[in-house]
Amino acid sequence: MAQSPALDKAMLTQAVLNVVDALPPLMQKAPAGREASSPSPSADVQTAHATRPALPSIAANQGDLCAVTAEAWEAIQQANAPTPQFFRYGGVLIRLERDDDGQVFPAELTADRMRHVLARIAVWYVLETDEDGEEVVQRVRPPADVPRDILATPDPPLPILRRIVEVPVFAPDGTLQTTPGYHAGSRTYFSPTPDFTQPPVSDHPTPEELRQATQLILDEVLQDFPFIAEADRAHAVSLFPQPFCPDLIDGPTLLYMIEAPIEGSGKGLLAEVCLTPAMGRRVGTLAPGRDEEEWRKSITSMLREGHEALWIDNLVHPLDSGTLAAALTTSIWEDRILGQSRTIRVPVRCVWLATANNPVLSRELTRRSIRIRIDPKIDRPWLRQAFHHDNLRAWVHAHRADLVWAALTLVQAWLAAGRPQPRGSPRRLQALVSPGTPASWPQARPARVRCRGFCLGRPGHQARALLGPGALRAG
Numbered sequence: 001m002a003q004s005p006a007l008d009k010a011m012l013t014q015a016v017l018n019v020v021d022a023l024p025p026l027m028q029k030a031p032a033g034r035e036a037s038s039p040s041p042s043a044d045v046q047t048a049h050a051t052r053p054a055l056p057s058i059a060a061n062q063g064d065l066c067a068v069t070a071e072a073w074e075a076i077q078q079a080n081a082p083t084p085q086f087f088r089y090g091g092v093l094i095r096l097e098r099d100d101d102g103q104v105f106p107a108e109l110t111a112d113r114m115r116h117v118l119a120r121i122a123v124w125y126v127l128e129t130d131e132d133g134e135e136v137v138q139r140v141r142p143p144a145d146v147p148r149d150i151l152a153t154p155d156p157p158l159p160i161l162r163r164i165v166e167v168p169v170f171a172p173d174g175t176l177q178t179t180p181g182y183h184a185g186s187r188t189y190f191s192p193t194p195d196f197t198q199p200p201v202s203d204h205p206t207p208e209e210l211r212q213a214t215q216l217i218l219d220e221v222l223q224d225f226p227f228i229a230e231a232d233r234a235h236a237v238s239l240f241p242q243p244f245c246p247d248l249i250d251g252p253t254l255l256y257m258i259e260a261p262i263e264g265s266g267k268g269l270l271a272e273v274c275l276t277p278a279m280g281r282r283v284g285t286l287a288p289g290r291d292e293e294e295w296r297k298s299i300t301s302m303l304r305e306g307h308e309a310l311w312i313d314n315l316v317h318p319l320d321s322g323t324l325a326a327a328l329t330t331s332i333w334e335d336r337i338l339g340q341s342r343t344i345r346v347p348v349r350c351v352w353l354a355t356a357n358n359p360v361l362s363r364e365l366t367r368r369s370i371r372i373r374i375d376p377k378i379d380r381p382w383l384r385q386a387f388h389h390d391n392l393r394a395w396v397h398a399h400r401a402d403l404v405w406a407a408l409t410l411v412q413a414w415l416a417a418g419r420p421q422p423r424g425s426p427r428r429l430q431a432l433v434s435p436g437t438p439a440s441w442p443q444a445r446p447a448r449v450r451c452r453g454f455c456l457g458r459p460g461h462q463a464r465a466l467l468g469p470g471a472l473r474a475g
Contacts (some may be wrong), residue, residue, distance in 0.1 A: 004376045009042050056124040061138045072142075076150075077157060079121040084182040084189075086117070087161035090346035093151060094161070096189065096309070098298065103281060104164050104191040107377055108259075114147035125254030155258060160468045162187040164306050166280045167404050168198055172247045176201060176408065186247050193280065197268055199405045205413045213406035219401065221273050224387045225266055226376045235372045236274060239351070241407040243278035243308055246349045252329050255369045259359050261440045265374050266354040268313065273396045275351065276307050277403035283309045283348075288317065295323040300335040303346040314353040315356035328352060328368045 022064060056078065058071045080086050085096050086109070094106040095117065109117070114471050118124070119142055132138050150156075159182060168178045171186040192198075217240055218233075227233040239256050246253070258267045275283055284307030289295035293434055302310050311320075325346065327333055334345045354369075376384065389395040396403065414420070438464065 003090075009295050032329040035188065038277065042349060055121070055123055057125060059126065060124045060143050061126045061259075065145060065149055068143065068146055072122070072146055072150055073153070073157060075122040076117070079117075080158065082165075084159050086158055087182075087189075088156060089161045089306075090344045092342075092344060093158065095154060096164075099220055101281065102193075104189065106164070111144075111147045111151060114150055114159070115142050115144065115325045117141040118142040118150075136208060143160055159184060160187050161189060163308060164191060164282070165191045165278075165308065166190075166192055167244065167278055168201075168408060169243075170245045170248055170411060170415075174248065174419075180440065188247075199401060201405060201408045201412055203411045203412065204416045204463060209409055213409040214346065216399075216403060216406040217410075220271075220388070220399075221392070224389075224392070225270055226374050228373050228375050232371065232373050235370050236270065236298060238370075239274045239353075240277075241411050243275070243351055244333070244404075244407050245411050246351075248415075252331055252348060252353065254286070255354060255365070257359060257361070257369045257374045258353070258355045260357055260374050262376075262379075262381060263357055263359075264380065265376050266381070267357075267374065269392065270372070271353055271355055271375065273392055275353070276393075276396050277400050277407060279308045280351075280400075282307055283311055286310045286312045287325060288312060288319070289323075292321065292323045293322045296335060296359075297338060299323065299327050299333065300338070300344070303333050303348065303350070304344065307350060309353060313352035315354060315359050318362070319354070319356075320362035321365070325364045325368060328365075360449075388397070414455055 056071070056075050058068065058075065060068070061070050077087060081303040085183050087094055087106070089106045093114075095109055095113065096104050097107040098104055115357050122142075123139065124142050125139050128138050160161070161182070165188050168176055168190065169186065169188060170176055171183065173185065175185060177183045177186060177188065177190060180188050180192055205213070218235060221240075222233065222236055225233075225236070227236065235256070242253065258270055259269050284302040284305065286298055286302055289298055299310070331348055332345050333348050334343060336342070336394070337344050380383070
């Protein structure tokens with residue numbers, strides 16, 4: 001006999017508990033074949049009864065879909081309360097999963113995945129009457145229409161996720177988030193690798209701590225790269241801490257273009273050692289598209305996967321894409337999901353990076369880029385020897401925690417100093433970039449920021465790097 005729709009939730013719950021309390025004798029009276037087809041329902045229900053506060057019971061045969069969905073949402077929120085694993089990401093519901101390497105990534109909750117979740121966060125049951133007229137609890141699967149109804153909820157009651165990080169990052173209010181898990185202030189999920197131990201970062205770094213931080217970056221990591229000018233080295237330094245503080249930047253960020261006159265100069269290595277401390281393996285390689293449609297699909301796919309950096313590696317053709325230019329100037333990327341009629345809206349909080357030999361860029365991408373040019377000034381630079389570190393990649397991986405500390409210390413010193421802005425008026429800095437550039441860029445870039453005498457670039461150098469002769473050529 002199906003449960004009467006008139007039986008309210010309180011009465012239904014009490015009835016289930018009463019039946020569960022008397023379950024062993026009832027199961028002895030179950031119809032023949034019941035135990036053979038379902039050998040352990042009593043154990044399942046008794047286990048659920050013993051853990052009733054953590055695992056709610058939901059009647060699966062209620063006629064009211066709205067009521068069942070509401071109870072299912074309560075179960076989801078209860079399961080999500082201690083350590084959130086279910087989120088809203090880019091306008092869709094996701095759960096956090098791990099790949100074969102143990103890296104956390106957002107996986108969309110399809111109807112099948114949602115049903116998998118529902119089967120594990122609640123006890124689904126129906127009350128039946130046996131041949132003796134007594135009530136028997138039968139555990140069942142979640143109804144197939146419930147997960148679909150959950151996914152159709154217009155404003156799902158789940159926390160919003162913007163990005164997944166492997167290291168501590170700064171929230172918009174300047175708080176350094178060092179506790180693993182979800183942080184509502186920045187809408188980030190901190191999932192450190194098992195071997196990562198972060199040294200403490202001072203709220204007010206001392207001059208000695210700043211000296212050590214700059215020494216780690218300049219003398220240990222960047223020492224052997226042949227930057228052609230002070231501005232190029234300064235731009236490389238500014239790339240180093242950017243992944244730790246995107247929430248301190250009001251608006252989109254620029255594309256770092258690492259260039260050289262010849263292959264084997266160290267462009268890719270420079271990109272790796274600047275990104276590895278913050279991101280580890282969370283770097284997505286973005287293949288240059290042959291047309292705007294390919295650019296759009298590639299960008300959407302990479303952003304959906306939650307990569308913290310998008311790297312356009314080894315450009316061999318002129319870089320001219322209106323789609324890429326649009327992605328560089330927006331905080332939310334909106335696009336149709338491939339093969340579906342739905343639209344996804346993904347936050348753009350990643351670092352943009354490209355490497356090339358003597359690149360040619362369109363004017364709209366030129367003014368959205370920061371140049372980092374290196375030149376070994378020899379014919380076969382890949383044969384160079386006698387470096388400060390014989391294997392720089394291995395050294396960076398081995399000292400990742402120290403390099404993270406160095407980047408966080410530089411940002412913390414800037415915060416402790418009151419977030420000083422670049423020297424010069426915003427209008428003058430805006431003019432140094434180019435007309436039409438987002439107003440937040442002068443504050444988001446390294447123009448004339450000094451910290452204890454450590455210069456991260458100058459507006460004039462920045463403008464020449466973007467628009468001047470000998471830099472990126474407008475195609």
